[in-house]
Amino acid sequence: MIALDIALDIVIIALLAAGTAFVAVGTVGLLRFPDLATRLHAVAKADNLGLGLIVAALVVHVLREASAPDDPAGWGVALKLLLIWLLALLGTAANSHLLAVPPPGKTDGKGKERGEGGRR
Amino acid sequence: MMPLLDLILAGTVLVTAVLAVLAPRRDAAASAFLIFGVLLALLWARLEAPDIALAEAALGGGVAGALLVDALHSRRPPQPQAASSWAARITGAAAGAALLAALLIGVRAVPQARAPLAEEAYARIPVSGVEHPVTAVLLNYRSYDTLLEIAVLAVAALGAAALAQGHRPVVRSRPAVRGLALVLLPVLLLLAAWLLVAGTSQPGGAFQAGALLGAALVIAHLAGIGLARPQGLAGLAWTLAGLLSFLALAAGTAVFGAGWLVLDPAWAPGAILAIEAILAVSIGAGLALIFLSNSASLQQNGPAGEPGRAAEAEPPAGAPS
Amino acid sequence: MTVSGLPELMTVLACAVLVIGLSAHLLVADLFRRIISLNVASGGVMMLLLVLAVRGPGDQDPDPVPQALVLTGIVIMAAVTGLALALARRVEDPADEDDRDEETP
Numbered sequence: 001m002i003a004l005d006i007a008l009d010i011v012i013i014a015l016l017a018a019g020t021a022f023v024a025v026g027t028v029g030l031l032r033f034p035d036l037a038t039r040l041h042a043v044a045k046a047d048n049l050g051l052g053l054i055v056a057a058l059v060v061h062v063l064r065e066a067s068a069p070d071d072p073a074g075w076g077v078a079l080k081l082l083l084i085w086l087l088a089l090l091g092t093a094a095n096s097h098l099l100a101v102p103p104p105g106k107t108d109g110k111g112k113e114r115g116e117g118g119r120r
Numbered sequence: 121m122m123p124l125l126d127l128i129l130a131g132t133v134l135v136t137a138v139l140a141v142l143a144p145r146r147d148a149a150a151s152a153f154l155i156f157g158v159l160l161a162l163l164w165a166r167l168e169a170p171d172i173a174l175a176e177a178a179l180g181g182g183v184a185g186a187l188l189v190d191a192l193h194s195r196r197p198p199q200p201q202a203a204s205s206w207a208a209r210i211t212g213a214a215a216g217a218a219l220l221a222a223l224l225i226g227v228r229a230v231p232q233a234r235a236p237l238a239e240e241a242y243a244r245i246p247v248s249g250v251e252h253p254v255t256a257v258l259l260n261y262r263s264y265d266t267l268l269e270i271a272v273l274a275v276a277a278l279g280a281a282a283l284a285q286g287h288r289p290v291v292r293s294r295p296a297v298r299g300l301a302l303v304l305l306p307v308l309l310l311l312a313a314w315l316l317v318a319g320t321s322q323p324g325g326a327f328q329a330g331a332l333l334g335a336a337l338v339i340a341h342l343a344g345i346g347l348a349r350p351q352g353l354a355g356l357a358w359t360l361a362g363l364l365s366f367l368a369l370a371a372g373t374a375v376f377g378a379g380w381l382v383l384d385p386a387w388a389p390g391a392i393l394a395i396e397a398i399l400a401v402s403i404g405a406g407l408a409l410i411f412l413s414n415s416a417s418l419q420q421n422g423p424a425g426e427p428g429r430a431a432e433a434e435p436p437a438g439a440p441s
Numbered sequence: 442m443t444v445s446g447l448p449e450l451m452t453v454l455a456c457a458v459l460v461i462g463l464s465a466h467l468l469v470a471d472l473f474r475r476i477i478s479l480n481v482a483s484g485g486v487m488m489l490l491l492v493l494a495v496r497g498p499g500d501q502d503p504d505p506v507p508q509a510l511v512l513t514g515i516v517i518m519a520a521v522t523g524l525a526l527a528l529a530r531r532v533e534d535p536a537d538e539d540d541r542d543e544e545t546p
Contacts, residue, residue, distance in 0.1 A: 090304075094297065167495050187526055188522075217460075238506060331516075413523075
C-alpha cells in the first residue's frame, strides 16, 4: 500500500513537472518568437499540452484522495477537470484561428498592422 | 511562517497593478489589468471569499475584459499626451505616500475581533430563508443595498444605451466563432442556473449567475446567434425588470407585511429565489446592453476609407445568413 | 483558518494597491488609462474590506457583511466602467468634434 502511494506520488510529481515545463516553454516562445504566427504556434500547442498534463496530475490526485476507489464524488471532480481541459482546448483552437486567419475579404490593413505590432 | 505561494501571489498582484497603471500604451495597460483581475480572483479565494472570487472571475476577467479590449479599437487612438509635469508627479507621489501611511495607521487601529454585526448575521441565518451567510446579507438583511445596486446598474445601462450610436446588428460570424459559441452557450447557461440555485446554500448567487448570463448574451450576439437582442426593447425591459420587481417586492412588504423589505421566514426562501432569478436575468441583460452599446458606435460611426477596423467581427455584407 | 501573517501582508498590499490606483487616476491624462487606474484602486478597496472580514483571533468564519459589500461593489464597478468607457469613446470620437468647434468662437 505504501509502495503504491509512493508510486502515485511519483506519477503526480512527474506529470506536474512535465506540465509546468511545457507551460514555461510556451511562455518563453511567446516572449522570444518574432511575430504573431510563431508566437501563436508556441503558446497554443505547448500550453494546451502543459495544461493537459497538469489536469492529468490533478485527476490522479483526486481519485487517490477519494474515500473509496469507485467513489462517485471523486469521479465527478475528475470529469469536471477533464471538461475544463476540453473547453480550454476548444477556446485556444478558436482563438488561435481567429488571430491567425484574417476575416474573409479583410486581408488588407489588419494583417499588416498585426505583423508590425508583433515585430516591435 | 508565510507560505511561499502567498508571497508570490502578493508580489505579482503588486507588479501587475503597477504595470496596469504605468504602461504608456493602452493595450499594455489593459493586458496588465486583465492579469491583475485574474490574480485578484485567486487572492479572494485565499481570503476565504469564494463568492467574490467567482464574481471577480466572471466580471473582472470576462465582462470587463470584453469591454476593455473592445475599447482598444477606439476610432482615434489618441496621441500619447504630454506627460504630467515633474512637479505634479512629485506632488502626487508625496500625497500618495502620505495617504498610504495614513491608511496603514488607520487600518491597524481597527480592532482585531470580529465585528458584532457578523455575530448577528450568523445568529439570524435560520430565519433568513437561506443557508449561505453572504446571500442572507445581500437579499435579506441588507436588501436595500442590493436594490440600490440594481438601480445603479440600470442607470448605467440606460446611460450607455443613450450614448450608443445605433444598434450593433446580429451578423452571421465566422464558423470558428459560431462553433465555439454553440459549445460555450449551453455550458454557460447551465453554470449560471446552477450558481443561481446553489447560491442559497453555498457560494454563488444572483450576481455570479447574472455575470455569466451577460457573457453568454454577448457571446451569442457576437457569434451571430440572435437568441435575444439586448439592445432592443425587450432587452431594455429585462434590464429594468430587476429594479421594478425589487421595488414591487419592497412596496408589497411595506403595505401587506411587516415593513419595507422585511421578509417573513415562512415565504422568504421562495421570495429570495424568485427575486434572485429575476435579478440574474436583469444583471445579464444590463451588462450585455452596456457592452453592445459600447461597441455599436464602432460599427456605424466611422469615417469611410478605414476598412480594417469597423468590420472586424463582420463577414462581408453579402454573406448568406 | 487563515495562516498567521497573511492578513498583515494583505493589509499592506491592499493599501498599496489602493494608493497606486488612486494616484495614477489623478495623474494620468489618458481617459482609458484613467478608467483602468480607477479599477485598480477599487481592487485595493475590495482587498481591504476582505482582509478586514477574515481578520480576528482564532478559527472563525469570515464576516459576511464586508463580503456582501464587495460583491455589490464588483457589479457596480463593472457597470460604471462600461458607462465610463462609453463616455470616453464619445469624447474621443472625431465625429463629435464638429459641434465642439462651433461652440468655441
